[in-house]
Amino acid sequence: MKFRRDQISAQILSAAVLFAVACTPDQRGEDELPGSSGDPAPDDDDDVGDPGDDDDDDNQGSDSEDTEVSNGGPEASCEETKIGPRLIRRLTRREIANTMIDVFPEFASMWGGVLMAPDSVGGRGKYLNDHSLKFGKQTTGDLLSSAEDMASLVASRLETVLPCAAESPDENCADELIDRYGYRLFRRPLSSSDKARYLDLFATIRNDADFETAVKWVLVALIESPHTVYRRETGEATDDGYRLTQFELASALAYTFSNSAPDAALLERAARGDLADGGVLIAEAKRLLTSERGKEVMIEFFRGWIHYDHVVAENKTNVPEFVQVREAMIAETEAYINEVIYAREGTVQDLLTASYTVVDPQLAQFYGMSTIGDSEFVVTQRDHGLGLLALGSVLASRSQSVSSSPTQRGLLVLERLLCGERIDPPQEIPEITPPEPGEYTTRERYETLHAADPLCKSCHSTFDPMGFGFEHWDEAGRYRADESGLEIDASGDILLAGSTLGTFDDQEDMAQTLAELPQVIDCVGAQAAYYAFGGIDDCLASQAARDALRAGEMGLLDFVASLVHAPHFVRRK
Numbered sequence: 001m002k003f004r005r006d007q008i009s010a011q012i013l014s015a016a017v018l019f020a021v022a023c024t025p026d027q028r029g030e031d032e033l034p035g036s037s038g039d040p041a042p043d044d045d046d047d048v049g050d051p052g053d054d055d056d057d058d059n060q061g062s063d064s065e066d067t068e069v070s071n072g073g074p075e076a077s078c079e080e081t082k083i084g085p086r087l088i089r090r091l092t093r094r095e096i097a098n099t100m101i102d103v104f105p106e107f108a109s110m111w112g113g114v115l116m117a118p119d120s121v122g123g124r125g126k127y128l129n130d131h132s133l134k135f136g137k138q139t140t141g142d143l144l145s146s147a148e149d150m151a152s153l154v155a156s157r158l159e160t161v162l163p164c165a166a167e168s169p170d171e172n173c174a175d176e177l178i179d180r181y182g183y184r185l186f187r188r189p190l191s192s193s194d195k196a197r198y199l200d201l202f203a204t205i206r207n208d209a210d211f212e213t214a215v216k217w218v219l220v221a222l223i224e225s226p227h228t229v230y231r232r233e234t235g236e237a238t239d240d241g242y243r244l245t246q247f248e249l250a251s252a253l254a255y256t257f258s259n260s261a262p263d264a265a266l267l268e269r270a271a272r273g274d275l276a277d278g279g280v281l282i283a284e285a286k287r288l289l290t291s292e293r294g295k296e297v298m299i300e301f302f303r304g305w306i307h308y309d310h311v312v313a314e315n316k317t318n319v320p321e322f323v324q325v326r327e328a329m330i331a332e333t334e335a336y337i338n339e340v341i342y343a344r345e346g347t348v349q350d351l352l353t354a355s356y357t358v359v360d361p362q363l364a365q366f367y368g369m370s371t372i373g374d375s376e377f378v379v380t381q382r383d384h385g386l387g388l389l390a391l392g393s394v395l396a397s398r399s400q401s402v403s404s405s406p407t408q409r410g411l412l413v414l415e416r417l418l419c420g421e422r423i424d425p426p427q428e429i430p431e432i433t434p435p436e437p438g439e440y441t442t443r444e445r446y447e448t449l450h451a452a453d454p455l456c457k458s459c460h461s462t463f464d465p466m467g468f469g470f471e472h473w474d475e476a477g478r479y480r481a482d483e484s485g486l487e488i489d490a491s492g493d494i495l496l497a498g499s500t501l502g503t504f505d506d507q508e509d510m511a512q513t514l515a516e517l518p519q520v521i522d523c524v525g526a527q528a529a530y531y532a533f534g535g536i537d538d539c540l541a542s543q544a545a546r547d548a549l550r551a552g553e554m555g556l557l558d559f560v561a562s563l564v565h566a567p568h569f570v571r572r573k
Contacts, residue, residue, distance in 0.1 A: 073125025392477030410467025
């Protein structure tokens, strides 16, 4: 029989369906598993959600100030520490790419990368690694193409990493290849049935094609397998529920704290049973978090939490030079995060109140800061503003094209720092009046002309008072002493669920007030845990860690690492 690519592609995809069902921890179908995202077989839809649903901003890129109902996101107030359900989680696009690079490092520079579109999940407040992520028809085909590209590279140069390919290209050599790459891709030893299945596939293709072709498609099947592209967190039955196996813990550590597969050292620890020791778990979490991949994890969390990276798509009508500094604003934010979180091991309080930023000469000039001589980004004391909420990317991405936006900036505080929900707006919302420089300040347009309308006030009164604290910063994220000659009133109230938690006179006062509120610290911790655990449930972090974070006794990096001591990290209900 003549070998045909389309036949073997269909065979691999069909096998993927069967394997996925075999992964199910009970007698229900895979689609009924709590937290499951199905299998990589084609379905009627592409990825879950709408590409526009992954942000938390208020009509980004639009001058509209209409609000929507919030759904998703963590609950900050916890009466108890929970344990989530068993589940099988699809790897993200980044996790799949990193896994391929780390498992096949000799070929990474030649590989074209994962061809899948960016991940997308539906609902406000969710992160892109949400447990609801699934494969659709398009992503399944893209994954197959990506796997083929890597497998072709490896198979054509196999003798450089597997000597038997040159000396004796036979079934024994195929067996060696399956052992080597199957172990890394599956993140566990292969069972005898696993090996038999892939050796049968090799033999079937070898009957009609050469050794290189047979090896290629075995590699494609390994890469495409649900054991590779899903994280299994189902555990073994115990008297108090289910406890994750050593190899499941290795995968949980690696993907949670480095966005990639376990390295050889971590797999060796799992094989020895070392991960039953809480001290080993925390040591591994810290090792991974302080690696370059770990730093990417923290940056990915901040992007999903604050969405500062949306600034790259912003345009400011009256500030043409803004387009030249958008990328630099992102670099500033990420350098600031690294400085606070890693270099200074900062707390949430430090994150919100640091008196410095990290800028290069171009950005310093744009902000009107004192000139710095170096061409690189350097830590620089700010002339105005404090902390994360005074960064240009945060402020400019929460603005309109021609003016600042108390609404968008207030919603940032409400939803991302207080874990509050915006209320359902009325059906008909009057449009806000356009800016009239020199006639009205932005605050007057919102507070007096727009929110004075009863239809508007019911919503805007719950978040605009917090947004007014940023009014000394224009739509491009630059400080202004006044607004077109008019005096700025940057005072306001911090509001949550009908209660006033504090008052402030300006952004600096607001930042310090927010940093002292337990509701804010709880929310930031909840956001970090929600991200780390794929949004499966609220209140999964341990009470001890939440208390230490609130008291300022634990830095944010240590808090994230401490999630390994949460009952949910090792157990399932």
